[in-house]
Amino acid sequence: MTVLSTQLPRVPYIGTADDAELDRWREVAQNVADQLAVDALERDRKNEQPFAEVKLLREAGLLDLLVPAEFGGAGGHWETGFEAVRIIAAADGSVGQLLAYHYINQSGIAFYAAPETQGQWWQRTVEGGWLWGDSVNPIDPTLTLVPQGDGFTLNGGKRFSTGSGVGEVIVVNAEITEGERAGEVLAFVIPRDREGLEIVDDWDYLGQRLSASNSLKFHNVQVQASDILGPVTAEPVSTLLTPGIQLAFVNFYLGIAEGALARGKRIILGRKNAWLFSQAETYSQDPIFQRTIGELKARTAAVAALTEKLGRKFDALVSKAGEVTQTERAALAVEIAEAKVVSTETAIEVANRIFEVTGSSSAASSVGLDLFWRNVRTHSLHDPVDYKKIEVGAYFLRGESQPLSLYT
CATH class of the missing domain: 2.40.110.10 (Butyryl-CoA Dehydrogenase, subunit A, domain 2)
Structure with missing residues (x-):
């Protein structure tokens, strides 16, 4: 293997994504998501190691999305990677998690490795087609x-x-x-x-x-x-890895919520009758069901707006590399904590309440609507969201930041 001599800064990420990059990788991620959606429930129930799913990610180029172009990667940005996670999680939360963790784990090259050794690591991951656990x-x-x-x-x-x-x-x-x-x-x-x-x-x-x-x-x-x-040090830019994984969580929680809404919409539109006391012709025309869907959709849209803003802010701060200060790091970490709170609670609510508008038949095992709730309920226990609320409150009231850890 020939190792390029290019000298990298502490992190190789530069600038923010343009529309062409975002559009290209949204399309790629959606294509993978469409394939995963076909048998997501069946694969979930088999509970087998996801080698085939990883192969899909690899063949689509998603594993190397954040690898610098000079080492054979796509040279993409975190905002783009987060969006890919969100899109895939809408179809399969498990695979969304795998991709999210891969990006964070792979980025250890940028956050931990010395500049003179980073090139070797980037080349090895591309040449080996590595998924990083x-x-x-x-x-x-x-x-x-x-x-x-x-x-x-x-x-x-x-x-x-x-x-x-x-x-x-x-x-x-x-x-x-x-x-x-x-x-x-x-x-x-x-x-x-x-x-x-x-x-x-x-x-x-x-x-x-x-x-x-x-x-x-x-x-x-x-x-x-x-x-x-x-x-593993307290250098401000390297400690952005933890807010990064929390923002990745936000994105696949958001994706799960969007997936639950899309699945619920198809179920409702497929029902040709209405509740016996309703004045509407179909469930989708009933204002009670429209109201519930409208509420869930609006809350999800609000989380999406916050999440998209933070993806770009994360790129902008990471690209400062060694110039990132502890103050800047703390401020962004709290903003991400805010998103973690609302994405967790919104995704759980959407995945739960979608049953209210899809009816008792949607609880059938064959429908598999429970997959969204089971996925977000399981991963949202990763770290107690109440501690994120405390983190936000302490910073807002007194400007206090939480001690650095693998959770903050």
């Missing part, structure tokens, strides 16, 4: 990373490792537990077939069943020097 769940601090030679030995386990069942590589964050560098946290990348890595196929949850969020066990896994992206 992760194993960074901070509520399972059970990893030990012990120096050995010029690398480390990794032991322990992690739950909720999204994409690990199908990703070519897995990003791991672990704290060095011994030696002179004890206490330092490293981000590193290991292939799914690395000796000593055990992928436990235990992801059997209410929703998001095809997100490949298995548990992992590490049995004397060798972490080589070439596997290490870099240290």
Whole structure:
């Protein structure tokens, strides 16, 4: 493999997306979404590892959307990536999650790797067609990373490792537990077939069943020097990774809400009669049902407006690279927290109340309208939304920012 000598800044993202870029990738994402929608319910019920779904993403070019063009990627922007996640989540929330996490995990190249090593990583991900999974769940601090030679030995386990069942590589964050560098946290990348890595196929949850969020066990896994992206630090631009994943959540919650509305609309329009006490000829002409749909649609549209604005703001701030300040980072993180609150509550409400206007027949297992609710209800438990409300309130009232973490 020939490594280009191009020197990158701390992050390679520059500027914001233009209409041509957005339109192109909306079309690509919609084409993938249309294919996924055909058998989304059937695939959900089979609960199998989503290798075929990842192949669709790869063949469409979506895995390399955010890779700089000089290394073989599309050179796209975060706003575009977020929109792709949203569109795909409307058809299949699990695959929307897989793509969202892939973008965040892959961006560890930009946020953690030194400028002189980034080019090698970008080329490897393109040439390998990598989907990036992760194993960074901070509520399972059970990893030990012990120096050995010029690398480390990794032991322990992690739950909720999204994409690990199908990703070519897995990003791991672990704290060095011994030696002179004890206490330092490293981000590193290991292939799914690395000796000593055990992928436990235990992801059997209410929703998001095809997100490949298995548990992992590490049995004397060798972490080589070439596997290490870099240290996890409090550098402002690198800490934007966490608000980035929260904004990715916002987008696939929004997508799920939009998908539930679209599915509900088709069901209502397909009903040729009306409620027996109604003066309307059909359910779609009944003002009671129109009112409910109107309310849900308006709230979803409001979330969409906020989300679209934040996608562009995220690009603008990330493109400042090393000039990003903690103050700027904190302000954007709170705006994203606001969107996280309203997207969570709106998506859950839409996915729940859509049954009110589609009737008892829509609760049939064969209809599968429950898929939207199960998906958003499951992932929205990722981190308590009440803490996001506190984050917003503390910042608004007193200008206080929450401590940096993998959730804030």
